Amino acid sequence: MIRFLFKGLLRDRSRTLLPFLTVAIGVLLTVFLECYITGAEHQIIDFNADLLTGQVKVMTKGYAAEPDSLPNDLSLDGVGTLLSELGTDFPNMAWTPRIRLGGLLDVPDEAGETKAQGTVLGTAAGILAPGNAEIRRLGLENTVVRGRLPEKRGEILIGEILADRLKLQPGGTATLIGSTMNGAMATANYTVSGIVRYGVRALDRTGLVMDLADAQAVLDMEDAAGEILGWRTNGPYERNLIEAVAARFNGRTEAGSGCDLAPVMKTLRDQSDLAALLDQFSTVRGAILTIFILAMSLVLWNAGLLGSLRRYGEIGVRLAMGEPKGGVYRAMLGEAVMVGVLGTVAGTALGLALSYYLQAHGINISGLMKNAAVMLPSHLYTRVTPVAYIIGFIPGLLSTLIGTAIAGRGIYKRSTASLFKELET
Amino acid sequence: MENSVLIRTVNLTKIYPSGEQPITALRDVNLVFQAGEFAGLVGPSGSGKTTLLNIVGSLDVPTSGSVEVLGEKIETLSHKKAARLRNRHIGFIFQTFNLLPVYTVYENVEFPLLLLGMTAAARRKAVRDALAWVGLSDREHSRPAQLSGGQSQRVAIARAVVKKPDLVLADEPTANLDADNSHHILHTMEDINRDLGTTFLFSTHDAKVIAHLRRKITLVDGRVTADEARTT
Ligand SMILES: Nc1ncnc2c1ncn2[C@@H]1O[C@H](COP(=O)(O)OP(=O)(O)OP(=O)(O)O)[C@@H](O)[C@H]1O
Numbered sequence: 326m327i328r329f330l331f332k333g334l335l336r337d338r339s340r341t342l343l344p345f346l347t348v349a350i351g352v353l354l355t356v357f358l359e360c361y362i363t364g365a366e367h368q369i370i371d372f373n374a375d376l377l378t379g380q381v382k383v384m385t386k387g388y389a390a391e392p393d394s395l396p397n398d399l400s401l402d403g404v405g406t407l408l409s410e411l412g413t414d415f416p417n418m419a420w421t422p423r424i425r426l427g428g429l430l431d432v433p434d435e436a437g438e439t440k441a442q443g444t445v446l447g448t449a450a451g452i453l454a455p456g457n458a459e460i461r462r463l464g465l466e467n468t469v470v471r472g473r474l475p476e477k478r479g480e481i482l483i484g485e486i487l488a489d490r491l492k493l494q495p496g497g498t499a500t501l502i503g504s505t506m507n508g509a510m511a512t513a514n515y516t517v518s519g520i521v522r523y524g525v526r527a528l529d530r531t532g533l534v535m536d537l538a539d540a541q542a543v544l545d546m547e548d549a550a551g552e553i554l555g556w557r558t559n560g561p562y563e564r565n566l567i568e569a570v571a572a573r574f575n576g577r578t579e580a581g582s583g584c585d586l587a588p589v590m591k592t593l594r595d596q597s598d599l600a601a602l603l604d605q606f607s608t609v610r611g612a613i614l615t616i617f618i619l620a621m622s623l624v625l626w627n628a629g630l631l632g633s634l635r636r637y638g639e640i641g642v643r644l645a646m647g648e649p650k651g652g653v654y655r656a657m658l659g660e661a662v663m664v665g666v667l668g669t670v671a672g673t674a675l676g677l678a679l680s681y682y683l684q685a686h687g688i689n690i691s692g693l694m695k696n697a698a699v700m701l702p703s704h705l706y707t708r709v710t711p712v713a714y715i716i717g718f719i720p721g722l723l724s725t726l727i728g729t730a731i732a733g734r735g736i737y738k739r740s741t742a743s744l745f746k747e748l749e750t
Numbered sequence: 751m752e753n754s755v756l757i758r759t760v761n762l763t764k765i766y767p768s769g770e771q772p773i774t775a776l777r778d779v780n781l782v783f784q785a786g787e788f789a790g791l792v793g794p795s796g797s798g799k800t801t802l803l804n805i806v807g808s809l810d811v812p813t814s815g816s817v818e819v820l821g822e823k824i825e826t827l828s829h830k831k832a833a834r835l836r837n838r839h840i841g842f843i844f845q846t847f848n849l850l851p852v853y854t855v856y857e858n859v860e861f862p863l864l865l866l867g868m869t870a871a872a873r874r875k876a877v878r879d880a881l882a883w884v885g886l887s888d889r890e891h892s893r894p895a896q897l898s899g900g901q902s903q904r905v906a907i908a909r910a911v912v913k914k915p916d917l918v919l920a921d922e923p924t925a926n927l928d929a930d931n932s933h934h935i936l937h938t939m940e941d942i943n944r945d946l947g948t949t950f951l952f953s954t955h956d957a958k959v960i961a962h963l964r965r966k967i968t969l970v971d972g973r974v975t976a977d978e979a980r981t982t
């Protein structure tokens with residue numbers, strides 16, 4: 326009997342192929358959407374982590390209390406030792422010191438008098454070391470619109486609007502005027518090697534990128550840095566792992582002094598209101614996915630419903646031949662489970678394959694973004710999480726099954742004779 | 751089984767609760783059929799012929815009154831028991847053939863036997879015999895879509911009689927057939943009636959069928975208005 330039903334199932338494409346494809350496509354879309362949104366979330370995280378916050382950041386307590394005022398007088402001292410300690414304590418993290426500084430950029434004429442002047446907000450990072458990751462993290466390769474990246478000490482990059490205002494071209498020189506770690510005035514001359522355009526007005530108006538060692542020299546910060554940023558090296562950002570790293574670090578150092586200069590580690594979420602942003606994102610993501618899954622479920626539920634309604638005729642014949650109602654109902658559910666499972670597995674596999682591909686290669690959207698006013702990543706990446714493996718089963722299996730179960734209840738509710746009525750008309 | 755009662759209806763009434771105006775499809779129908787009859791229900795459209803066949807076939811239940819088929823009271827049968835009664839003792843033939851389109855002729859005829867749990871060898875023999883009775887031995891492997899209307903109805907007859915049921919209920923079996931095919935299947939059914947003793951109960955408008963009936967029961971508005979024995 327089961328073989329007999331199987332034969333029918335295999336021969337009737339409208340009973341197998343069509344529902345199978347419907348389920349597979351619905352599941353594919355669900356899985357892909359999940360991976361796409363997760364990818365977008367991670368891009369926000371990575372973007373912030375790379376540019377500004379690290380996945381974790383070590384600062385002094387004082388610095389951490391008010392990071393936006395760039396309190397370099399509260400910088401970390403003994404960075405070399407701290408870095409090597411971090412390296413041994415957290416072997417799966419990459420650590421790198423950065424300094425953020427504020428000051429004036431002064432362009433002198435031949436006589437040495439100020440010709441033009443502008444405020445700058447600088448980032449100093451280890452961009453000269455061979456094979457360093459900072460150039461990538463700061464997104465410098467794609468943002469230099471004129472000139473080139475710094476290649477030796479004494480070379481800096483400045484924002485496009487600032488450069489235009491100061492009439493600085495690549496190759497031009499400018500004097501940075503700031504204050505040292507100890508509050509004294511600091512000045513040094515630099516060559517502008519390139520002009521960058523982030524597309525973010527604030528950055529293009531005041532942005533300056535320089536080598537870390539240059540900054541340490543001019544700010545009197547030998548072996549000191551404002552912040553040390555850390556990233557996982559053996560996987561992407563994961564909130565609980567990153568929070569564990571910070572807890573471990575802080576648990577150890579907190580025992581020390583409560584003074585302003587004691588180091589403290591902050592996670593990405595602790596900085597720049599990112600927690601609020603990410604939580605908001607999670608809410609939106611949850612809403613989008615819920616709506617989509619509900620819609621997909623309705624579609625597949627209806628497919629299950631219609632698939633069964635179409636078969637009232639066949640069901641009527643089987644009942645007339647003396648097949649018990651329970652048997653017919655169970656056979657229908659069995660078919661729905663089979664089609665649902667196969668469709669879900671196929672849809673999930675396809676969705677994951679597509680998502681894995683786009684996780685590795687990304688969709689190039691730079692063409693769309695040429696004239697965008699904000700700095701957007703040139704590629705959109707998906708990200709596959711364990712959730713993506715199971716999320717498709719909600720619309721794929723559950724809805725199909727529920728649709729069939731409801732349609733099948735008609736077998737019981739109607740008199741058998743009226744099943745025939747539908748068939749005869 | 752000579753002269754034993756196969757079907758007995760007592761004050762059978764069927765009311766369909768359709769909307770505001772319930773429809774009384776059968777009123778106080780009292781009929782008795784003996785085993786081996788070749789009988790038919792005639793009457794205008796809507797007179798209750800299909801309703802009566804469905805109730806006798808345990809596909810539907812009476813609103814009041816009683817129907818006994820092969821000793822089973824239809825009005826008290828559970829779904830399961832009704833299914834068993836149909837499975838073992840009753841064959842159905844429909845106006846629209848109702849073959850299962852994805853199965854071959856052979857498989858369509860085999861289906862009731864699968865439900866009976868017969869062995870493969872017994873099934874094979876029974877299906878071959880049934881197809882031989884209706885003259886379709888050479889079309890075993892065809893699909894219903896490849897058959898003419900007459901051939902389809904013959905497959906349906908084979909499916910109805912393959913398990914050698916006590917009773918075959920045929921609802922307007924010739925309505926979709928031309929004269930030649932109608933005669934052909936009527937002869938087939940008469941042969942089966944004679945050779946196997948199977949009881950046939952028809953519903954029909956068709957004069958060709960009526961001519962073959964040995965008993966003609968006329969229904970009007972759900973009532974039996976005439977019940978004539980015929981000599982053929
Ligand atoms: N499921 C149903 N719900 C409501 N009314 C029904 C139902 N089935 C039949 N009827 C009504 O019951 C009456 C008898 O119908 P039935 O189908 O038994 O007539 P019939 O004699 O077979 O007609 P025909 O010769 O056209 O096949 C009709 O008035 C019909 O409309």
Ligand SMILES: [Mg+2]
Pocket residue numbers: 799800801921953
């Ligand atoms: Mg009828």
